[in-house]
Amino acid sequence: MxxxxxxRLARVVFSLSVMALGATVLPSVLAAxxxxxxxxxxxxxxxxxxxxxxxxxxxxxxxxxxxxxxxPELGLSVVVLKTAxxxxxxxxxxxxxxVLLPNGLGLNVDGKDIGRAYFVRCFADGCYAEVVLExxxxxxxxxxxxxxxxxFQSPEEGIGIPVDLKGFGEGYDALP
Numbered sequence: 387m388x389x390x391x392x393x394r395l396a397r398v399v400f401s402l403s404v405m406a407l408g409a410t411v412l413p414s415v416l417a418a419x420x421x422x423x424x425x426x427x428x429x430x431x432x433x434x435x436x437x438x439x440x441x442x443x444x445x446x447x448x449x450x451x452x453x454x455x456x457x458p459e460l461g462l463s464v465v466v467l468k469t470a471x472x473x474x475x476x477x478x479x480x481x482x483x484x485v486l487l488p489n490g491l492g493l494n495v496d497g498k499d500i501g502r503a504y505f506v507r508c509f510a511d512g513c514y515a516e517v518v519l520e521x522x523x524x525x526x527x528x529x530x531x532x533x534x535x536x537x538f539q540s541p542e543e544g545i546g547i548p549v550d551l552k553g554f555g556e557g558y559d560a561l562p
Contacts, residue, residue, distance in 0.1 A: 422436035426557075426560060427553075428556040429554070430549075430550035430554075431448050431553045432448070432449055433557060433560060433561060435447075445470070446561060447465050447467040447561070448558055450550070451464075452547055452549050457545065460482060460537070460547065461482060461547075462537075462549070463480040464549050465477070465478045466478075466519060466558060467561070474518055476516060478515070478516045479503075479515050479535055480514045481505070481512055481514070482511075485538060486539060486540060487505045487508075489538040490502045490503055490515065491515040491535055492536030492537075492544065493536070494534045494536070494546070495526050495532070495551070496531055500523065527555075527558075528551075528555040531551055531552070533548070534546040534548050535547050
């Protein structure tokens, strides 16, 4: 899993993911910003679009927000986007403040260890890990049933948060 630079589109999608997660986890963000528009739903995934100030058109991302069943304070926002030049696909996961940053973010799909990504940046409302969505991982997400993202609150305590992959392929294909 490789890292991609933070682009203007990436900042917009980060803002969209923060806003979408905001209702239950980050209420202060909703008060400050308007949310994007949900254009379509595909299984557990939604295409969310917004036109940022100064942009010539709408920018969209495929996303899903999840909250750990046994820990309502622990939620993730999983975002997939295509860069404006269509040269790269980005997978970004926003985690709440308080996660242990050096351990990074683990990923398993249907019980198979995929690897780990490291947190790139933290803002007042959370930290995110970002990787280039390589073709191999894209295929794995398309064919998988459940992706489990693992965050750490201590070196010994990894918390797996399942993300439903139902609708991922159709949603990705519909992403402008």
